[in-house]
Each structure stands twice: as structure tokens, then as C-alpha cells.
Amino acid sequence: xxxxxxxxxxxxxxxxxxxxxxxxxxxxxxxxxxxxxxxxxxxxxxxxxxxxxxxxxxxxxxxxxxxxxxxxxxxxxxxxxxxxxxxxxxxxxxxxxxxxxxxxxxxxxxxxxxxxxxxxxxxxxxxxxxxxxxxxxxxxxxxxxxxxxxxxxxxxxxxxxxxxxxxxxxxxxxxxxxxxxxxxxxxxxxxxxxxxxxxxxxxxxxxxxxxxxxxxxxxxxxxxxxxxxxxxxxxxxxxxxxxxxxxxxxxxxxxxxxxxxxxxxxxxxxxxxxxxxxxxxxxxxxxxxxxxxxxxxxxxxxxxxxxxxxxxxxxxxxxxxxxxxxxxxxxxxxxxxxxx
Amino acid sequence: xxxxxxxxxxxxxxxxxxxxxxxxxxxxxxxxxxxxxxxxxxxxxxxxxxxxxxxxxxxxxxxxxxxxxxxxxxxxxxxxxxxxxxxxxxxxxxxxxxxxxxxxxxxxxxxxxxxxxxxxxxxxxxxxxxxxxxxxxxxxxxxxxxxxxxxxxxxxxxxxxxxxxxxxxxxxxxxxxxxxxxxxxxxxxxxxxxxxxxxxxxxxxxxxxxxxxxxxxxxxxxxxxxxxxxxxxxxxxxxxxxxxxxxxxxxxxxxxxxxxxxxxxxxxxxxxxxxxxxxxxxxxxxxxxxxxxxxxxxxxxxxxxxxxxxxxxxxxxxxxxxxxxxxxxxxxxxxxxxxxxxxxxxxxxxxxxxxxxxxxxxxxxxxxxxxxxxxxxxxxxxxxxxxxxxxxxxxxxxxxxxxxxxxxxxxxxxxxxxxxxxxxxxxxxxxxxxxxxxxxxxxxxxxxxxxxxxxxxxxxxxxxxxxxxxxxxxxxxxxxxxxxxxxxxxxxxxxxxxxxxxxxxxxxxxxxxxxxxxxxxxxxxxxxxxxxxxxxxxxxxxxxxxxxxxxxxxxxxxxxxxxxxxxxxxxxxxxxxxxxxxxxxxxxxxxxxxxxxxxxxxxxxxxxxxxxxxxxxxxxxxxxx
Numbered sequence: 001x002x003x004x005x006x007x008x009x010x011x012x013x014x015x016x017x018x019x020x021x022x023x024x025x026x027x028x029x030x031x032x033x034x035x036x037x038x039x040x041x042x043x044x045x046x047x048x049x050x051x052x053x054x055x056x057x058x059x060x061x062x063x064x065x066x067x068x069x070x071x072x073x074x075x076x077x078x079x080x081x082x083x084x085x086x087x088x089x090x091x092x093x094x095x096x097x098x099x100x101x102x103x104x105x106x107x108x109x110x111x112x113x114x115x116x117x118x119x120x121x122x123x124x125x126x127x128x129x130x131x132x133x134x135x136x137x138x139x140x141x142x143x144x145x146x147x148x149x150x151x152x153x154x155x156x157x158x159x160x161x162x163x164x165x166x167x168x169x170x171x172x173x174x175x176x177x178x179x180x181x182x183x184x185x186x187x188x189x190x191x192x193x194x195x196x197x198x199x200x201x202x203x204x205x206x207x208x209x210x211x212x213x214x215x216x217x218x219x220x221x222x223x224x225x226x227x228x229x230x231x232x233x234x235x236x237x238x239x240x241x242x243x244x245x246x247x248x249x250x251x252x253x254x255x256x257x258x259x260x261x262x263x264x265x266x267x268x269x270x271x272x273x274x275x276x277x278x279x280x281x282x283x284x285x286x287x288x289x290x291x292x293x294x295x296x297x298x299x300x301x302x303x304x305x306x307x308x309x310x311x312x313x314x315x316x317x318x319x320x321x322x323x324x325x326x327x328x329x330x331x332x333x334x335x336x337x338x339x340x
Numbered sequence: 341x342x343x344x345x346x347x348x349x350x351x352x353x354x355x356x357x358x359x360x361x362x363x364x365x366x367x368x369x370x371x372x373x374x375x376x377x378x379x380x381x382x383x384x385x386x387x388x389x390x391x392x393x394x395x396x397x398x399x400x401x402x403x404x405x406x407x408x409x410x411x412x413x414x415x416x417x418x419x420x421x422x423x424x425x426x427x428x429x430x431x432x433x434x435x436x437x438x439x440x441x442x443x444x445x446x447x448x449x450x451x452x453x454x455x456x457x458x459x460x461x462x463x464x465x466x467x468x469x470x471x472x473x474x475x476x477x478x479x480x481x482x483x484x485x486x487x488x489x490x491x492x493x494x495x496x497x498x499x500x501x502x503x504x505x506x507x508x509x510x511x512x513x514x515x516x517x518x519x520x521x522x523x524x525x526x527x528x529x530x531x532x533x534x535x536x537x538x539x540x541x542x543x544x545x546x547x548x549x550x551x552x553x554x555x556x557x558x559x560x561x562x563x564x565x566x567x568x569x570x571x572x573x574x575x576x577x578x579x580x581x582x583x584x585x586x587x588x589x590x591x592x593x594x595x596x597x598x599x600x601x602x603x604x605x606x607x608x609x610x611x612x613x614x615x616x617x618x619x620x621x622x623x624x625x626x627x628x629x630x631x632x633x634x635x636x637x638x639x640x641x642x643x644x645x646x647x648x649x650x651x652x653x654x655x656x657x658x659x660x661x662x663x664x665x666x667x668x669x670x671x672x673x674x675x676x677x678x679x680x681x682x683x684x685x686x687x688x689x690x691x692x693x694x695x696x697x698x699x700x701x702x703x704x705x706x707x708x709x710x711x712x713x714x715x716x717x718x719x720x721x722x723x724x725x726x727x728x729x730x731x732x733x734x735x736x737x738x739x740x741x742x743x744x745x746x747x748x749x750x751x752x753x754x755x756x757x758x759x760x761x762x763x764x765x766x767x768x769x770x771x772x773x774x775x776x777x778x779x780x781x782x783x784x785x786x787x788x789x790x791x792x793x794x795x796x797x798x799x800x801x802x803x804x805x806x807x808x809x810x811x812x813x814x815x816x817x818x819x820x821x822x823x824x825x826x827x828x829x830x831x832x833x834x835x836x837x838x839x840x841x842x843x844x845x846x847x848x849x850x851x852x853x854x855x856x857x858x859x860x861x862x863x864x865x866x867x868x869x870x871x872x873x874x875x876x877x878x879x880x881x882x883x884x885x886x887x888x889x890x891x892x893x894x895x896x897x898x899x900x901x902x903x904x905x906x907x908x909x910x911x912x913x914x915x916x917x918x919x920x921x922x923x924x925x926x927x928x929x930x931x932x933x934x935x936x937x938x939x940x941x942x943x944x945x946x947x948x949x950x951x952x953x954x955x956x957x958x959x960x961x962x963x964x965x
Contacts, residue, residue, distance in 0.1 A: 017817070018792075019829065048786070048812045053654070056820075063817050064830065069809040071657055072819030074680050077650040080642065084651030085809075087638055088613045088660035092809050110650075113643040311638055318633035325635030327603055327773035335536055336589045336770065337391045339580075 028179030028205035057099040059126035076107025079114035115169035130211035163285035173199035231297035236268035365424035367432030372441030377519030382419020389423035393580030399431035429878030433953035443474035464497035503561035517558035524562020593732035593761040598628035600739025610661040615651035645673035659808030665691035684818040687746035705949025706760035709925035730877035733768040786812035858906040862895030865915035883957035
């Protein structure tokens with residue numbers, strides 16, 4: 001994003017609104033808010049050109065806490081509102097803040113279409129695998145068998161994997177991070193902001209009250225090096241406390257292998273976020289605990305034309321071909337007659 | 341007057357060998373299978389008649405199925421054209437001439453033909469199989485059941501095939517030209533020139549010379565068939581109408597609506613964003629707008645109705661002119677988001693091209709049964725201004741008026757039309773761009789003062805400022821939660837909620853200060869007032885004029901503004917002993933008028949997917965006088 005006026009140097013605090021933050025103490029949302037406020041000054045887009053759009057849910061209160069333009073809309077519809085906003089005003093820097101219920105349940109249709117259109121917007125999905133605002137029903141990402149207020153005997157519907165869906169829509173930027181992994185989170189959000197096209201980021205976010213510890217395996221100091229795999233473009237998929245385990249492709253399937261004993265780094269799967277085919281990214285998105293470490297970082301970052309640019313271009317072409325719109329010309333097209 | 345088929349008998353000899361009988365008005369209907377090209381035949385007759393200077397009103401009537409099984413009654417498609425030498429307001433109650441391409445078309449349309457009317461049938465379509473499909477036990481062309489009409493049996497299929505011989509067309513392609521033959525015959529019968537249709541053929545089929553030539557030949561074959569065969573003993577002529585001087589064109593409701601939106605955007609120096617989802621009968625607005633990108637129009641075909649309205653709200657927040665359109669089922673889906681626009685106080689236009697309901701209902705048929713949906717179809721206290729178009733060309737004016745109200749009051753406006761207006765056409769006196777008033781829409785300017793911007797600070801009409809992204813110092817958040825007046829901060833306090841509900845209502849009520857007073861046609865007071873709204877305008881106007889001409893004391897008020905009502909409506913209504921409210925629903929305006937003004941009104945309702953006929957209304961009016 002660029003602007004003609006010299007940029008004032010802003011700090012994280014400049015992006016804070018005057019509203020008191022009202023998430024539960026200990027909520028993972030605080031960390032995401034802090035990281036976004038921290039990276040926004042580094043992106044360099046003025047606050048007045050930035051718009052946060054959200055739906056309904058705990059995470060969707062986000063826009064109220066940002067000193068930018070914002071729309072706290074209705075349940076599931078943030079991507080649709082952002083689509084209109086960005087199409088009408090391609091100059092704006094647009095963020096969608098959503099949750100697992102908002103994005104994948106009631107708003108699933110809008111999410112997939114926003115991603116396939118590839119508008120230059122950033123969608124951050126706070127995934128806490130629970131409905132927090134309505135006090136603890138299971139969400140479309142809750143693991144099978146999850147006991148919640150609405151499923152006392154456990155869920156019987158198979159969960160969705162947000163990244164698999166985004167990749168299925170051939171999203172051009174797909175990434176994952178974790179609320180408490182703040183440095184990683186900041187970097188991923190910055191990469192998302194810089195991406196030209198729809199950036200889709202899933203953040204594992206702890207709901208302290210209704211689903212505490214859902215991602216403990218990924219955040220616990222003792223276990224996280226075995227349960228999490230940090231993706232790096234062009235590098236082999238290695239993980240483990242001693243960085244002695246890796247992911248190898250066995251035919252079409254990934255498998256965990258021990259390095260050494262005849263297996264070297266060269267035998268491992270190398271990450272290629274720029275692969276034009278989304279198959280590798282999809283395979284990574286399917287890797288789940290406990291069978292596999294769960295990848296975090298940028299799964300996919302490719303370039304494809306942006307919806308709003310194509311719309312603008314058609315307008316330009318129409319103007320070249322038909323001339324600037326003129327009402328008198330329009331009214332006179334086709335058969336007319338004169339009454340004297 | 342609509343079914344006044346009686347010739348004024350001033351036979352005159354023109355160039356043609358056959359005598360010409362002058363008529364003041366004629367109503368013709370083409371009907372056939374939905375693949376027979378009847379809509380095109382009707383459109384061409386209406387364009388041609390308009391170009392000849394007649395006043396014209398049309399009524400296309402087609403099935404929801406694109407191709408229902410051939411030859412069945414369900415698949416019959418019709419197009420009625422009423423042309424006259426005086427001002428007319430309806431496509432006519434009954435038809436003076438009926439062209440039927442097959443038995444099913446005859447069976448479903450014959451009852452609308454006036455006794456002694458002209459009946460032209462494609463004889464070749466009356467095979468045993470097709471007669472059976474239409475439910476005929478014997479061939480009506482042979483069994484004298486049509487003796488009450490002037491029946492002309494024409495071998496349209498055979499003659500058309502002969503006419504296009506040598507063009508190397510398949511039988512199917514040849515038969516597709518039959519509608520041009522039928523047009524040619526009707527053009528001759530009513531002394532219409534073929535020029536406009538020949539031009540249309542050039543434009544439409546220019547790239548396929550054989551098809552173009554075949555259609556030309558079929559058209560001329562039909563015309564010359566009338567001229568040379570002895571079947572038709574005379575021609576008819578409907579002289580030019582006395583219309584206000586100016587340049588005219590024929591326009592359909594949906595086109596007029598699209599152009600009105602473009603004009604509204606242009607005259608207020610706004611970019612038009614149109615977010616919509618395809619639905620009958622509203623889709624043609626999208627088709628039309630998507631052709632005018634050179635006006636900076638951005639059309640967005642959304643993934644669903646909800647995304648369509650939400651994208652419009654996003655566009656409005658960004659400072660664009662946001663418009664969405666649908667029909668009843670789609671409006672139902674948009675309800676929650678319309679509430680969001682009410683709550684965030686953003687200006688958008690929501691167009692409902694009404695069709696028969698409930699649920700999927702009658703997609704291609706007309707109805708006025710969404711008025712209460714527009715009025716009340718949302719959760720919470722959620723008032724919106726509502727305006728309605730009365731005729732195809734009126735859509736042009738109403739689109740601009742909707743935007744004037746939306747942008748002046750920062751409020752979503754619901755604009756109602758219906759399938760009858762949307763697909764109907766009439767002559768339209770073309771305005772000049774200069775005559776369209778310029779309007780300035782203001783956005784507050786940026787500031788570096790550091791002062792807190794108040795997004796919900798209101799002017800004397802209770803309207804908040806439209807601050808748009810990109811403006812420094814005015815960053816603010818809007819949303820669907822109840823907010824404190826002024827600051828816009830989330831607020832759940834009881835007194836504040838009451839205040840905000842009152843403010844949103846009062847703001848809509850204030851619209852009444854900025855709209856014209858209700859006008860009445862006819863006596864200023866008296867026995868009976870006919871109060872109508874929307875697409876029944878033509879039928880009501882004609883019926884009232886007819887009764888008045890016969891000496892009946894009846895007046896007519898047609899509402900454009902349905903919420904709020906014009907300020908003087910109450911006093912207007914109270915000047916008459918009785919108020920008759922005819923509607924194509926079960927009494928929705930009637931309910932609003934009764935509850936608002938405590939008047940014992942008379943409702944007259946019809947829900948058949950069809951417009952009122954003039955005679956139905958005349959009878960009802962007379963019954964009350």
C-alpha cells in the first residue's frame with residue numbers, strides 16, 4: 001500500500017482505540033491484538049486507510065479496539081462486507097477478523113468465495129474450537145467426540161480443517177500461527193499484510209473459559225518442539241527437540257522419520273510455499289496431532305490477479321471502448337422517435 | 341377503453357389494394373410454446389408500434405420453466421401488446437387479435453379474445469398429438485367451436501419452410517423462423533412497417549447471414565401472405581397518439597430502473613456499486629448495469645442474497661452508492677443485513693421486484709404481496725423508507741428518488757416494483773442529462789485536531805455524517821450492536837436504547853418533510869376515492885377515468901411513498917365517504933391505512949399472478965357508487 005503524503009511515524013499505541021478491551025482475562029485474543037497493533041506501524045499504511053471488518057463472536061469485537069475505520073457486522077458476513085468495501089475502494093487496506101464458528105459455520109459460503117476471488121484482503125481466523133460468546137457449544141472445528149454444553153455425549157460430526165478449506169479454494173496465501181507464539185505470530189501477520197491477494201491466516205487461540213488447553217500440545221514448552229513443525233520455504237521439514245525428526249513422502253503419504261540411520265535431510269520433504277499446485281500445501285494442512293506434528297508458518301504464497309484489479313481494468317477497457325459514460329448517449333441508444 | 345375494439349369505421353384506401361379500417365386502439369397477443377419466440381414477436385410489435393407514434397403498453401406472460409415439455413399448457417408463453425391513438429395505461433383486458441401457434445396456446449388464451457375477435461392459428465401445429473396434449477378431444481379448427489371468432493387458419497410451418505428454401509437450413513432452424521412469419525402477418529394486418537424489425541434482424545443475426553436472411557424472408561412472407569391471399573379482406577390502422585412533444589423511446593421497467601440508478605450516481609457524482617444475486621424477475625437489472633461499466637458502474641454477482649446486500653453495505657461504508665436488488669425470497673434472506681444498514685445508518689437501496697409468493701411461489705408472475713415484508717420483515721424496531729414505482733418508465737424516476745432519500749437520510753430505502761412493471765414496456769419521453777438535477781453529497785473533511793470524531797452526531801433531520809475511510813482523524817467503528825448516540829460506542833443502557841429506537845423512527849418519519857404532498861386525480865372530495873400503489877396504477881387510472889366519463893363521482897390517489905406516507909394523506913382520505921384500496925395481495929396497504937388512520941376502508945384483492953383488468957375495477961367502483 002502506498003500513499004502520497006509523508007507518513008507520520010506511528011507506534012503500536014496509535015492503533016489502540018479509546019475503548020476498553022473486554023475479552024476475558026487470559027484470552028488468546030489479547031495476544032493477537034497486541035501483535036497486530038505492533039506490526040501495523042511497520043507496514044506503513046495510514047490508520048485512516050485501514051478498515052477492520054468482523055462478524056459476530058468474541059474475536060469479532062476486534063474492530064472496536066483498533067483506532068482505524070471498522071465494521072462490526074453480522075454473523076458470518078464479514079467477508080461479504082469486505083468484498084464490497086474492497087471492490088468499491090481498492091485503495092483501502094482491509095482486514096477481516098473472524099472465528100471458527102463465524103467463518104466456517106454460518107459464514108462458510110462467504111469465506112470460500114472471498115478466498116477464491118482473491119481480493120487483496122487479510123482474513124485472520126481465530127480458531128479456539130469452541131463457541132465462546134454463546135458460552136460453550138461445539139464449533140465446526142471441535143474435534144470429534146468433544147463434550148460440550150450442546151454435546152454432553154460428545155460430538156458426532158467430523159470437524160473442518162480451516163486451512164484445508166482455504167487451500168481447496170485455491171487461496172493464494174495460507175498460513176497458521178499460535179496466539180502465544182508471539183514472534184512467529186507477528187511475522188506471519190506481517191507476511192499476510194504484505195501479500196497481494198487474499199491472505200488467510202489461522203491462529204490457534206486459547207479460550208481460557210470454555211475450551212482451556214485445546215492447543216496445549218502446541219504451546220507447552222516441553223512438548224511443542226515435537227508437536228509443532230515450523231515451515232520454512234525451501235527447507236526440509238524437520239522438527240523435534242533435537243531437530244532429529246523429519247517428514248518424508250512415502251508415495252502420496254507423509255510419514256515421520258528419524259534422521260540418521262541412513263536417512264539424511266535430502267530424503268525429507270522440502271517446503272515450497274510457491275508451488276503453483278496446492279497439493280503439497282493441502283497435504284501439510286492434513287497433518288494433525290498425534291500422528292504428525294502440526295505445521296505452522298506459511299503454507300502457500302503464490303501470485304494471482306486480484307478481483308478488484310480485474311474489475312477496475314474492465315471499467316478502464318469499457319471507458320476506452322465506449323468513451324466515458326454519457327447519459328444523453330445512453331438514453332438515445334436504440335430506436336427513438338420524435339413527437340412534434 | 342382498454343377493450344374498445346370497435347372500429348371507428350373510417351375506411352380509407354391507401355396504397356394497399358385492401359381497404360383500411362381505422363381503430364383507436366388494438367390489443368394483440370402472440371402465444372405459443374416457450375421456444376416459439378413469442379416474447380420476441382411481442383417486443384418487435386411493441387417497438388414498431390411505438391416508433392409509429394402509438395402509445396403502447398405491453399404484458400409479457402411466460403412460464404417459469406425455460407422449456408416446459410413441448411406442446412403442453414404449462415409451456416405456453418405469451419406476449420400482449422396494446423397500442424392506441426390516445427394515452428393508455430394498461431396492456432388491455434382482452435385481446436382483439438390472438439395469434440396461437442399450437443393447440444395448447446389456443447386452449448389457454450382463447451378466453452381472453454373478444455367475441456368476434458381475430459384468431460390466427462398455425463394450422464400445422466394442430467396435429468393429433470398436440471391436440472391431445474392440450475386436452476382437445478376434437479380439432480377446434482374443424483368442429484365449429486370457434487365460430488364466434490374470425491378464424492384464420494394459416495399453414496405457418498409449411499409456408500415458412502418454403503420461404504427459407506435454398507438457405508441450407510435444417511428443419512429445426514427453418515421452423516425457428518415461424519415467429520417472424522407470424523410477426524409479418526400481424527404487421528400487415530395492422531399496417532405496421534417492417535423496418536424496425538428488419539434492422540433488428542441485421543443487428544442480431546448479422547454474423548449468421550443465412551439465419552438473418554431466413555428471418556427476413558419469413559417476416560416478408562408473413563406480410564405478403566396477408567396482402568395477397570384472399571383470407572384477409574381488410575387491414576387496420578391505429579393512428580399516432582397525441583403525446584407530449586419530444587424524443588421518445590420504448591423502455592422496459594428493469595431497464596428504466598438500471599438507467600435511473602446510473603443517472604442518480606452520475607448526478608450525485610458517486611460511484612455505483614451493484615451487489616446482487618440472480619433471481620427472476622430482477623436479474624435484467626444486473627444484465628443492464630453490467631453493460632455500462634464505462635459509467636464506472638461496478639456490478640458484483642455475489643455468492644448469495646446475503647452476500648449481495650452485505651457487499652452493498654461494505655460499499656456504502658466506503659463511500660459508494662450501494663444498491664442491491666432481488667425478489668421476495670431474496671429479500672427475506674437479506675432481512676438481517678437490512679437491519680444492519682438501519683443500525684449503522686448507512687445509505688443503500690434495496691430493490692424488490694415482487695413476484696408471486698410465498699416461498700418460491702410464481703417466479704414469473706406478478707404480485708404486490710411484499711409490502712408488509714418491506715415494512716416489517718426484520719427483527720426489532722427497524723423502520724425503513726419505502727417507495728414504489730407505478731409503471732415501467734416511472735422506474736427511472738423512482739430509482740433517483742430512492743437514492744435522494746437514502747443519501748439525504750443515511751438510511752436503507754426499499755424500492756418496490758413488480759414483475760408486471762419490470763418486464764412491461766411503454767414509450768418514454770427521453771429526458772436530457774441537463775434536466776436531471778445535480779445533487780451534492782457531503783462527506784465530512786479530515787482533521788488533525790485530535791478531537792474525538794462523533795460518528796452519530798445528528799443534524800436537524802437527525803441524520804448522522806457520512807464519514808468515509810481515507811479521511812484522516814475521522815476513524816470510527818460502526819456495527820450492529822446498540823450504540824450510544826453521538827459517540828457510536830456500544831451501549832446497552834435502557835434509556836439509551838429507547839432513545840435510539842425513537843431516533844431511528846423519527847429519522848424515517850422526517851422523510852415526510854422532504855417528499856411531495858399526495859396528489860389526487862378527479863374531484864377533491866366526494867363519494868369515493870380509489871387509493872392504489874405500485875403496478876396497479878395503469879388499471880386504476882383507466883378504470884377511474886372510465887367511470888368518471890360515465891358521470892361517476894370517483895377520484896384516484898396513487899401512492900409513490902409508502903413509508904412514511906405523504907404528510908397530507910390523512911386529510912386527503914378523510915375528504916371522501918369511502919376509500920377503495922385495490923391490491924394484488926390480501927389487503928396489505930389496506931391494513932396499514934386502517935391501522936394508521938382508523939378508517940373503514942374497502943379492500944379489493946386479487947392474487948392470481950395477474951394484473952387487475954380494467955373491467956374488474958370498473959365493476960367494483962360502480963358497486964360502491
